Amino acid sequence: MKAYLVTGGAGFIGSNFVLRERKREKARIVNLDLLTYAGNVNNLNSLRGDRNHIFVKGDIADRELLRELLAQYQPAAVIHFAAESHVDRSIDGPADFIRTNVVGTFHLLEEARRYWDSLSAEEKKAFRFVHISTDEVYGSLGPNDPPFREDTPYAPNSPYSASKAASDHLVRAYFHTYGFPTVTTNCSNNYGPMQFPEKLIPLVILNALEGKSLPIYGDGLNIRDWLYVEDHCEAIGEVLDKGRVGETYNIGGHCEKSNLEMVKTICAILDELCPESPYAPHDSLITFVKDRPGHDRRYAIDSSRIGQELGWTPKESLETGLRKTIEWYLSHKEWVKDVKTGAYQDWLAKQYG
Ligand code: NAD
Ligand code: TYD
Numbered sequence: 001m002k003a004y005l006v007t008g009g010a011g012f013i014g015s016n017f018v019l020r021e022r023k024r025e026k027a028r029i030v031n032l033d034l035l036t037y038a039g040n041v042n043n044l045n046s047l048r049g050d051r052n053h054i055f056v057k058g059d060i061a062d063r064e065l066l067r068e069l070l071a072q073y074q075p076a077a078v079i080h081f082a083a084e085s086h087v088d089r090s091i092d093g094p095a096d097f098i099r100t101n102v103v104g105t106f107h108l109l110e111e112a113r114r115y116w117d118s119l120s121a122e123e124k125k126a127f128r129f130v131h132i133s134t135d136e137v138y139g140s141l142g143p144n145d146p147p148f149r150e151d152t153p154y155a156p157n158s159p160y161s162a163s164k165a166a167s168d169h170l171v172r173a174y175f176h177t178y179g180f181p182t183v184t185t186n187c188s189n190n191y192g193p194m195q196f197p198e199k200l201i202p203l204v205i206l207n208a209l210e211g212k213s214l215p216i217y218g219d220g221l222n223i224r225d226w227l228y229v230e231d232h233c234e235a236i237g238e239v240l241d242k243g244r245v246g247e248t249y250n251i252g253g254h255c256e257k258s259n260l261e262m263v264k265t266i267c268a269i270l271d272e273l274c275p276e277s278p279y280a281p282h283d284s285l286i287t288f289v290k291d292r293p294g295h296d297r298r299y300a301i302d303s304s305r306i307g308q309e310l311g312w313t314p315k316e317s318l319e320t321g322l323r324k325t326i327e328w329y330l331s332h333k334e335w336v337k338d339v340k341t342g343a344y345q346d347w348l349a350k351q352y353g
Contacts, residue, residue, distance in 0.1 A: 004027045004029055007060050011196075017079065022052065027052075034100075066108065080105065089347075094163070135148055138186075157296055183249070189226050193329075201262070209270070209279075214263055218291030243309075267283035
């Protein structure tokens with residue numbers, strides 16, 4: 001069985017990807033994750049005893065470790081999820097974002113290229129480095145602007161998106177300079193099971209269940225293009241198998257919603273699923289709070305390239321995807337209890353007072 005080296009496979013999207021790949025049983029997964037506050041081994045509980053899932057706690061900037069793992073497992077691909085991923089934290093403290101997203105990606109590229117150089121001509125041709133990135137690199141859209149395309153100029157506005165843009169440029173340069181076979185994906189906002197509750201959707205679900213306020217930044221009319229995480233993972237699988245080397249693919253949900261609409265939809269589903277809740281109607285908990293500095297107004301993705309070339313379209317609608325997500329949080333109380341550690345409470349206190 002071939003092997004894939006997955007970085008950041010204990011985080012939200014990475015763990016969903018790893019679970020999906022192991023279900024397909026097409027590849028062994030070597031899962032390299034530093035287990036920062038956002039990494040959670042509980043996401044991978046169902047893989048306990050799976051000999052084809054090898055978890056390694058470590059840093060993508062650790063060159064020696066990378067060299068060892070690549071030599072030992074001889075992966076046919078690297079799928080690179082590991083990153084600092086939360087915009088608000090990047091505003092609070094950008095240094096970790098530069099360290100992991102920029103410098104870490106550089107070290108990973110260097111070691112992966114070195115390994116790739118050692119492969120036979122046939123293995124070299126088949127090898128892929130899939131870099132998972134974000135639509136936030138394109139900046140902010142006005143209300144009537146067309147959605148982001150792959151040739152939309154980069155204009156990142158937060159330290160997070162700037163660090164991801166820098167990593168995208170490095171990946172691009174490794175293809176153009178060295179012929180290293182990279183493919184980059186730029187995806188819109190994801191939601192789904194196992195997302196750390198610092199991001200809007202899980203934060204709102206969990207706060208609502210506890211009768212806490214639902215903080216909406218500014219006027220709540222900022223727009224995001226929401227995609228269910230399993231649809232994203234499927235798209236990455238298609239790009240890995242069939243994507244053109246050196247190319248970038250935009251991935252989105254065709255689902256533009258304002259934050260206020262999203263929060264109200266979540267509240268309505270919770271009212272229905274938890275009719276006994278003392279906090280229903282849950283939208284009475286909505287509270288408008290100070291806006292995020294430099295808050296991008298609108299993101300929207302034109303995903304026609306991946307649709308036309310690789311035949312991918314999202315399967316989940318917002319209604320079905322959100323329902324699945326909320327049901328997941330309702331039925332995973334232990335997981336929720338575990339992530340709400342002291343460090344998480346510290347972040348909430350710092351961010352929301
Ligand atoms: P996440 O924060 O949930 O997970 C990141 C994972 O990377 C964690 O498990 C963490 O422990 C690990 N990690 C961090 N620094 C590391 C390091 N130095 N070495 C090894 N591992 C390290 O993030 P996510 O939401 O799953 O996002 C995954 C990727 O997808 C990121 O690159 C992100 O930019 C991109 N992305 C996310 C979204 C979204 O909506 N969440 C949308 C588009 C793209
Ligand atoms: P987030 O989940 O942090 O994703 P991103 O900033 O990468 O898009 O935020 C999604 C949107 O929700 C974004 O416009 C900011 C907003 N938001 C709130 O209004 N309140 C919150 O408490 C959070 C975390 C986000």
